[in-house]
Amino acid sequence: MTKRYLDYLDQLEAEAIHIMREVAGQFQKPALLFSGGKDSITLVRLAEKAFRPGKFPFPLVHIDTGHNFPEAIKYRDELAEKLGEKLVVRHVEDTIKKQNLSEPVGRYASRNGLQTYTLLETIEEFGFDCCIGGARRDEEKARAKERIFSVRDEFGQWDPKRQRPELWNIYNGRIAQGENVRAFPISNWTELDVWNYIKRENITLPNIYFTHERECLVRDGKLMATSDFIYREPEDEVVTRKVRFRTVGDMTCTAAVESVAYDIDSVIAEILDSKISERGATRIDDKLTETAMEDRKKGGYF
Amino acid sequence: MDILRFITAGSVDDGKSTLIGRLLFDTKQIYLDQLEAIESSGRVNEDGEMDLSLLTDGLKAEREQGITIDVAYKYFTTPKRKFIIADAPGHIQYTRNMVTGASNSNLSIILVDARNGVQEQTRRHSIISSLLGIPHLVICINKMDLVGFDESVYNQIVEDYKQFSKKLTSKDITFIPVSALKGDNIVDRSTAMPWYDGPSLLEHLEQVPVSQDFNLEDSRFPVQYVIRPHTHEHHDYRGYAGKVISGIYRKGDKVVVLPSGQTSTIKSVELGGKELEEAFAPQSVVLQLEDDVDISRGDVIVKQEEELDVTKEFEALVCWMNAKALKPGAKLLLRHNSTETRAVIREIQYKVDVNTLDRIEDVDQVQLNDICRVQVRTATPLLVDPYLKNRSNGGFILIDETSFTTVGAGMVAIVSHESELNYMI
Structure with missing residues (x-):
């Protein structure tokens, strides 16, 4: 009997490419949501595999809270330049002014939640019918139940009880006027799979993913990078530590972890050894209530 | 390293969530913060052990009602394999979820409560796994601790199951006596059951051959x-x-x-x-x-x-997934791989009793969670294979023409070669 063997990373890659091409084939106006984090950087590499030597059939879209790590923004611009692909950036700052939204205040103030408004505005502005995102099911329990093609209503809302059954690798992207779809090609990847793929593909990442000395505030036992945007009280303890970021999001809600991991191999070793989950270690926003992610998704979040 | 995708079916009472929790916990896929979240929710069982089922029941409504309403995906890796678990609820009204989870799985874990033996639910989950073409079944006879780890109880259940399983298409069936709660034969071999000399569940999952499950014969x-x-x-x-x-x-x-x-x-x-x-x-x-x-x-x-041919007519098994009943003559959208076409359900031939595999004839409509055999005619010709011959080219979904929701999952049974197109050629 004929025998062939496909390594797990090749299988995951093949599945993700297939999903991206289904998006390209089924939708009129797709977009790829790009944050400058490792998951969306992985999506970009997968898009190259899916569509080269052609152009991407979608622009990269970044919803910029204005509170991002400068390193991630620099990386974003350089990558779009190098790829020769279109980059659309829309700013939470502008949405706040336009819609007269209240800027969150207080100890946990973050514009992370406001991104939803800007995202929905951007979807409307360009008429995007599908947004590709880098969410993974291993990240969080609400995400564990979301479909690969996740239909959102015109308010961007996710209704977990009304999800479409999703069978084999057949994705139903049919939508009514005003609805849109979020497509998640790396749903079945874990944090470690992403890192192993980055290693195999020799992908360069923003340097904040690796160890560096940084001035941080100690908040609820977590290290938050000091910046002009973070709420600060006089008695807040400020320390300088060797840290890296395990996820890269908004500076106000993404914590650093103490680390001496200086390259991909040492990061992988560190994750294998870690006793805390990725979002548990780094995300302030998930900690606020037990169902924080579920609630945000229902409200139109990624 | 390759990937094994498997489904776990069963209700909370069978200890399914506990079994998954145990697999994740014992392979060290559970992190401290996730454990803390369970501890702080205060749910422990009567022995004061942590309720590992909380790891899999994700949504607010589920935690409130203590049920699982949807397929959840979980991941773990050992040095030998990456595993993707489709965790499907076991209640009868959730056949559609089990069908969904089974569609992408190569192996099905079916739990039997050692105190109750082979039940209607055991048969139903086995039959659905078999209809969905899952090649490998693992029958975990669970709660062995509650029957004193008694070999004769285990043997009787194996015997009963083998009687029933003759009619299934899945031929690779493995039996393992376990206690998900205590961890016996889940990751490590149990010391309480020296009479069992087979592998633990994880050992079996690590070695079951899956690369041959991909069809390399028919080019599509x-x-x-x-x-x-x-x-x-x-x-x-x-x-x-x-x-x-x-x-x-x-x-x-x-x-x-x-x-x-x-x-x-x-x-x-x-x-x-x-x-x-x-x-x-x-x-x-x-x-x-x-x-x-x-x-x-x-x-x-x-x-x-x-030497292949396309067709506009075929017979298929359909699992109906919508609250609105399916009736003969229904017009739907049919998506098969990257083709979408209009289709009509020309005839409902019979319904399948998923507890017995018996045919129920003379049906005039099909309800949510029913599985039926139908005749389909499509607007454009398709290249389909019988599902059990080529899973990846025999499955299709049915979509409602106005709501666009997915209302049915189909598996091609027989391809008609009497189509008009054949006459044209």
Whole structure:
């Protein structure tokens, strides 16, 4: 009997490419949501595999809270330049002014939640019918139940009880006027799979993913990078530590972890050894209530 | 390292969530913060052990009601394999969720409560696994601790199950006595059951052969997207992007494009702009052909030697997934790989009793969670295979024409070769 063997990373890659091409084939106006984090950087590499030597059939879209790590923004611009692909950036700052939204205040103030408004505005502005995102099911329990093609209503809302059954690798992207779809090609990847793929593909990442000395505030036992945007009280303890970021999001809600991991191999070793989950270690926003992610998704979040 | 995708079916009472929790916990996939979240929720069982089922019940409504309402996906890795678990609820009204989870699985874990033996639910989950073409079944006889780890209890259940399983298409069936709660035979072999000399559940999951589950015999390459760069460097480039859903493709292979019937030869097999020696299932690649043929999304590239035909008529098993009943004459959208076409359900032949596999004749409509055998006719010709011969080319979904929701999952049973198209050729 004929025998062939496909390594797990090749299988995951093949599945993700297939999903991206289904998006390209089924939708009129797709977009790829790009944050400058490792998951969306992985999506970009997968898009190259899916569509080269052609152009991407979608622009990269970044919803910029204005509170991002400068390193991630620099990386974003350089990558779009190098790829020769279109980059659309829309700013939470502008949405706040336009819609007269209240800027969150207080100890946990973050514009992370406001991104939803800007995202929905951007979807409307360009008429995007599908947004590709880098969410993974291993990240969080609400995400564990979301479909690969996740239909959102015109308010961007996710209704977990009304999800479409999703069978084999057949994705139903049919939508009514005003609805849109979020497509998640790396749903079945874990944090470690992403890192192993980055290693195999020799992908360069923003340097904040690796160890560096940084001035941080100690908040609820977590290290938050000091910046002009973070709420600060006089008695807040400020320390300088060797840290890296395990996820890269908004500076106000993404914590650093103490680390001496200086390259991909040492990061992988560190994750294998870690006793805390990725979002548990780094995300302030998930900690606020037990169902924080579920609630945000229902409200139109990624 | 490869991937094993498996489904766990069963209700909370069978200890299914506990079993998954145990697999994740004992393979160290659970992190401290997730454990703390369980501890702080204060749920422990009567022995004061942590309620590991909380790890899998994700949504607010589920935690409030203590039930699982939807398929949840969980992941763990050992040095030998990456595992993807589709965790499906076991209540009868959730057949559709089990069908969904089973569609992508190569192995099914079916839990039997040692105190109750083979129940209606055991049979139902086995039958659905079998109908969905899952090649490997593992029957975990759970709660062995509650029957004193008694070998005769285990043997009786195995005997009963074997009697029943003769009618299933899944032929690789493995029995393992376990206690998910205590961890016996889950990761490590139990010391409480020296009479059992087989592998633990995890050992079995690590070694069950899955690479042969991909069909490498029948070449099927549905085109998803056509790559035309229109650049100076790639002026005449035309690449057909798709996934090899079965078979193997090499440069120089003589191919036919269906449904048009045009022929050509493969000029190159590529991935990410680099040429490959060959592509095989389940790789996603780009094919270039020697001749300038008209190909678009939904066409299928197959090898000439296979003498294939497209059809507009076939019989199929359909699992109905919508609250609105299915009636003969229903018009729906049918999506098969990258093709979408209109379809009509010409006749409902019979319903399948998922507890016994018996046929229920004379049905005039099909309700949510029913599985039935139907005659389908499509508006455009399709290249379909019988599902049990080629899982990746025999499944399709049915979509409501106005709400666009997925209302049915279909598995081709018999392909009719009496179609008009045949007469034309």
